[in-house]
Amino acid sequence: MMKKITGGEAIIDSVIANGVDTIFGIPGAQIYPLFDGIYKQKLNLIVPRHEQSAAYMAMGYAKSSGKTGTFAVVPGPGVLNTAAALCTAMGNCSPIVGLTGQVPTSFVGRGRGHLHELKDQAGTLKSIIKDAFTIDNPQQTSAIVNQAYETARSGRPGPVSIEMCWDTMAAVDEFEALDPKPAAEAGPELNLDALKAAAELIARARKPMIMCGAGALHAAEEVGALAELLNAPVTGFRSGRGVVSEDHPLGMGPVAARQLWDDCDLLIGIGSRLEMPYMRWGNYMQYEQKPSRGPKLIRIDIDPAQMEIFAPDLGLVGDSAAVCRALYDQLQGRMNPDPAWLDDIATAKVVAWRAIQKVQPQLSYLSVIRDVLPRDGFYVPELSQMGFATWIGGLPVYAPRTFIDSGYQGTLGFGFPTALGVKVANPDKAVVSVCGDGGFMFGAQELMTAVEFNIGLVTIIVNNNSYGNVRRDQALGYGARYSGSELATPDFVKFAESFGAAGYRVHTPEQLKPVLEKCIALNQPCLIEIVCERGAEASAWEFIHPKSAL
Known part of the structure; x- marks a missing residue:
């Protein structure tokens, strides 16, 4: 017309x-x-x-x-x-x-x-x-x-x-006005020869592992079915978290996955760049076009260029849901995974969870947040000490799309405004943004946007008066010459109140719990400041770049 x-x-x-x-x-x-x-x-x-x-x-x-x-x-x-x-x-x-x-x-x-x-x-x-x-x-x-x-x-x-x-x-x-084209079907046509070869490789595996990225977020059902057929643990680093719930017997965080990595004989990467095992667990400063170590690698990705950027033993180009369904059909009645692998998975999860408890006080605060946040609630981290603690599994993720990270760009200041968009898209679900004082101030003015449009985001600011990670690096590598890493900050409670938002201040995880429960129930713009002594947070980096299993 x-x-x-x-x-x-x-x-x-x-x-x-x-x-x-x-x-x-x-x-x-x-x-x-x-x-x-x-x-x-x-x-x-x-x-x-x-x-x-x-x-x-x-x-x-x-x-x-x-x-x-x-x-x-x-x-x-x-x-x-x-x-x-x-x-x-x-x-x-x-x-x-x-x-x-x-x-x-x-x-x-x-x-x-x-x-x-x-x-x-x-x-x-x-x-x-x-x-x-x-x-x-x-x-x-x-x-x-x-x-x-x-x-x-x-x-x-x-x-x-x-x-x-x-x-x-x-x-x-x-x-x-022209009608848009219908949404594309399940990606490019699958290469049947490659599919059969992948099925052969998987059928021979005794201790397989699945690692998910953003390209698997829409394929939770298919990934879960394939994982159960293979008895394969499923993990992710950032975007792929929660494709299989981390409280499922096969779902696990990154540190638990590292526990199993040395024994794994096949990795299936689904919609993932596989940064964690080949960069974070390897040499972060040296590019490799294909793995020089580790298990056999199958990559499933809709982007054919990925097979050249990081070359697997076998690549399957296609939509992750369609490829996982096809592999599931191919593998029916053919799998013979090591029965001890399930015990190893359960043990790895326990060992990892106990080990990362040293990352305090972050883990205690994250445990409170996980306890209060509904299973379908959204958590948006920031590049901060609390954010890095989530990278190691300090906040278990139970559903796809509920953990919203910046990806490999690591963009300081993304968290608060991104979380506002999450809440606009999901007005009836709980959304919690957790920032450091430095990252929050990149977009602090958007608290006015939250108030004006009644965006019921709960924003937690961990105030350590610093760019905490920079300060630690300067302490460890530069003789405690703190160049630009220590910050003056406003009174965040008064700041929130001046915008018309509710403002609260807590000093312990125990104090956080009732305040967070109240803020989520209000479903209005709320800001909670956690007061943290400068330099008091334990580092998570030994678990992000582990040299070996625990």
Whole structure:
């Protein structure tokens, strides 16, 4: 159907056709018609206080829901402000679409110095995200928007952008809305020869292990069935946590997996870059194109490039759910795993849990949070002492998508704004963000966004008046010359109250429990400060980069 509307409105019509009901964004001159379209269509608009947060919120929305997140910012500096979030979303495979403007058509590529002009905006973005689309012909608006959303969510998901020139976005024209293509089926066609070879390799294994990444989040049922057929423990480092619940007999955290690694004779990596066993447990400073040690390796990944970046013994290119189903069918009645492997798995989990208890006070606080947080509640860590303690399994994860990490980018400051997006996507579920004082201050202004839009996130700030990990590294490796690692911080309770949020302060895990229970029940913006002495937290790094089993 043809409609006489502005280019901005046409973009929004096509965005809605792709199933979007929420946009995170900040208006500005070049994209006024876009926001006019948002207003007319009565979309849920969340307006953060910084453009970077708009992209982080879209990422949290996408990562936690499996939907495609959408944000809108002005071109030039607005887009550049989102860059940290965009490369984070690229790293943790989050499907998000950024909507932006461009200088007027006649100025494109001229270098005249128009408002917010970049030398090559789309080219700049393409260097860090999956793709960048430009709508030059307004009649192609619907087709290009559809293509952008398909690109974001298909194959290895990731961020894309859409730009339209200022004058094109404001001009009224006749637009036709095209229906988006149906969601792609289960990826590329499976290579049957490779599938049979993989089944042969798996059937001979006595002590297999499965390691999941973000590419397995939608395949929990299929991964679980395959694991039970193989009696294989299932683990993950960050994004793949909870594909099989870590309180299931076969589900385990990273430290427990390291206990079994030396005896494992086959690793099946599912939608994972396998950073943990081959980098964290190996040489983090030396690139290897294929493993030089360890068990046989089968990789399942929808991205064929991964098979060249890190070459397995056998690669299966395809959607993880489809490949796991096919392997399950191939292996029926053929498995003969070592019966002692189940006992080894149970022992490894107990040994690991006991060992990591030395990482205090983080583990005591995490135990309280895990006890209070519902099984389907969401936990968003930060690059902090508490965050690193979750990497070693200090907070068991019970369901996929409930542990939202930054992935390999390790982006300080991502946690709080990302958690706001998680809560917007899941308003009826508990969401807890745990930050250090340093990381929280990267986006502290978004507490106003939480209050304005009544985003019921519970934010815990562990205040140790420092960039704690930097300070420890300077203590151990640089003669305690603390260069830029010690911080002054505000009174976080008064800070919260000044924004209209509830603020609390605790000093012990025992004090945290009733306060956290109260905050989750309130389902309103709440901030809890945990007071921690500078330098008091034990390091988790011996478990993140272990030289050997315990």
